[in-house]
Amino acid sequence: MEQxxxxxxxxxxxxxxxxxxxxxxxxxxxxxxxxxxxxxxxxHRIIWSLVFxxxxxxxxxKGKQFIKSLKExxxxxxxxxxxxxxxxxxxxNWATYIWAVNTDHIIDASLGYYINxxxxxxxxxxxxxxxxxxxxxxxxVLAGIGVLILTIQYGSFPWVAITLALSxxxxxxxxxxxxxxxxxxxxxxxxxxxxxxxxxxxxLYKGGADSFLGATIDVQLLLMxxxxxxxxxxxxxxxxxxxxxxxxxxxxQYIAPTISLLLGVFLYHxxxxxxxxxxxxxxxxxxxxxxxxxxxxxxxxxxxxxxNKSLGV
Numbered sequence: 001m002e003q004x005x006x007x008x009x010x011x012x013x014x015x016x017x018x019x020x021x022x023x024x025x026x027x028x029x030x031x032x033x034x035x036x037x038x039x040x041x042x043x044h045r046i047i048w049s050l051v052f053x054x055x056x057x058x059x060x061x062k063g064k065q066f067i068k069s070l071k072e073x074x075x076x077x078x079x080x081x082x083x084x085x086x087x088x089x090x091x092x093n094w095a096t097y098i099w100a101v102n103t104d105h106i107i108d109a110s111l112g113y114y115i116n117x118x119x120x121x122x123x124x125x126x127x128x129x130x131x132x133x134x135x136x137x138x139x140x141v142l143a144g145i146g147v148l149i150l151t152i153q154y155g156s157f158p159w160v161a162i163t164l165a166l167s168x169x170x171x172x173x174x175x176x177x178x179x180x181x182x183x184x185x186x187x188x189x190x191x192x193x194x195x196x197x198x199x200x201x202x203x204l205y206k207g208g209a210d211s212f213l214g215a216t217i218d219v220q221l222l223l224m225x226x227x228x229x230x231x232x233x234x235x236x237x238x239x240x241x242x243x244x245x246x247x248x249x250x251x252x253q254y255i256a257p258t259i260s261l262l263l264g265v266f267l268y269h270x271x272x273x274x275x276x277x278x279x280x281x282x283x284x285x286x287x288x289x290x291x292x293x294x295x296x297x298x299x300x301x302x303x304x305x306x307x308n309k310s311l312g313v
Contacts, residue, residue, distance in 0.1 A: 008243045012239075015240030016241055016249060017252060018236050020237075020253060026101075027109075030101040031101065033219065033222050040211055042094055042098055043197035044197075044201070045227065045230055046190050047190075048225070048228070048230075049186065049227040050191060053187045056231065079177075079178050082175075082178040083178060083180075085170075086171055086189050087193050104270055105160050106263060107265065108160040109161070109164060111150075111158065112162065112163070112164030113164060113165070113257035115147070115165040116164070117287065118140055118143050118287070119166060119169035120169045121290070124173075128176075133293045134302050135299075136289075136290055138286075139285075142282050142289070149275065154275065182234055182235075183234070250291065254287065
């Protein structure tokens with residue numbers, strides 16, 4: 001690897017790692033305003049994300065690109081449906097995550113983001129007709145067993161984890177189909193749901209339940225900052241992911257849920273039971289197998305009856 005390529009690679013690792021660390025410690029931010037209702041935080045996150053991203057677009061001189069993309073999407077029904085769909089999905093994801101953090105379900109949230117990579121691959125297989133390796137199939141089975149154990153032991157479906165995994169998995173799929181710049185994509189997604197967020201906040205204000213206008217400056221800044229903490233990691237991730245292989249991104253993505261899990265257990269003292277441990281062991285094992293599914297070692301351990309290198313769906 002040449003010196004310039006090595007520099008770009010290291011820069012890519014740095015940006016991507018910072019992005020995942022930022023996502024991992026995000027619960028610390030939401031906990032600062034956990035007395036504000038989750039849906040009100042969500043509304044501010046949507047509005048201030050749009051404001052911040054539009055400012056970044058103007059500063060980075062991507063205004064023409066943004067307008068061009070907007071015109072293309074209006075003319076292309078498939079892309080328009082994709083943007084609306086991704087807007088709904090990311091809103092569901094944000095709402096669930098904020099609610100989970102501020103109601104002491106950080107462990108469940110981290111489980112969701114551990115499951116997410118497997119969901120994304122599964123959607124790729126089912127929707128995009130991608131092919132699956134033998135050991136990747138084994139990883140899906142192990143992850144499924146882990147979730148099943150948690151469901152049976154607690155007698156209730158782990159909806160927080162599954163909602164986060166599915167919403168972000170489908171969100172990634174719609175983004176892949178729309179093929180938009182991450183910054184411009186976020187601007188358009190927030191534009192779709194911003195009117196609803198504004199109506200919701202106006203209704204709260206009219207009913208005297210608003211937490212922003214009558215709040216102290218620090219609370220107002222924290223709610224406005226929700227847009228910054230949403231957009232910045234995305235910008236770092238985009239800068240990093242473009243410089244390194246997808247396989248490296250795949251390994252680094254486990255940084256975020258690991259940090260969140262540690263915060264939930266050791267800082268916020270959420271109840272981490274033996275059942276949680278068993279479930280996480282299954283999920284972690286599945287992720288390790290999936291990460292190394294293309295390695296020579298695992299390929300050599302593949303059963304003889306598996307003739308093809310990958311399995312179709």
